Amino acid sequence: MTSSEFSYYRKKLGKTQKSLSGLLGVSIKAVQSYEQGWRSVPLHIERKLYFLLVNRRRNGTGRRKDCWTLKKCECKKECPAWEFQAGHLCWFLNGTLCTCTAGHEGKEKMEICRHCEVLTSQL
Structure with a gap:
């Protein structure tokens, strides 16, 4: 996952860097580092972010496809x-x-x- 993708998905979730850091179980400095490209996004953090995106509440957007x-x-x-x-x-x-x-x-x-x-x- 690139730094710009990470930043885009955080914004798509409507989360601040601080609130996302809490959801991901990392420091705010880690989130800032991912977004700036100073640190690569670890696989376990990428998967957590996708999990949050996939499972967020949606307003009438239909059923998920298996x-x-x-x-x-x-x-x-x-x-x-x-x-x-x-x-x-x-x-x-x-x-x-x-x-x-x-x-x-x-x-x-x-x-x-x-x-x-x-x-x-x-x-």
């Missing part, structure tokens, strides 16, 4: 996203069976998920 629907998944019943009814959070879970991320975890998986329609359609 990954198995968007991707026409054939192995959904073996997947953790299906088991925990978290099809809109598949990018957050390890061990999912999406054909594009199967066998990838951590940074590799997040690199793929950043561009996936499941996540981007919710941001």
Whole structure:
């Protein structure tokens, strides 16, 4: 995640740097550093930020689409996203069976998920 993306998403949430730092469990200096590009955004902070964005309350914007629907998944019943009814959070879970991320975890998986329609359609 770039510094400008981090800043954009903070503003999209309507949060100050101080309030976002509390939600992310980091110091205000860390948030400032992410936005200025002095520090790269760690993967666990990026995932928390996406989680907040995806789960914010919306006013009549419709229902979230599950990954198995968007991707026409054939192995959904073996997947953790299906088991925990978290099809809109598949990018957050390890061990999912999406054909594009199967066998990838951590940074590799997040690199793929950043561009996936499941996540981007919710941001």
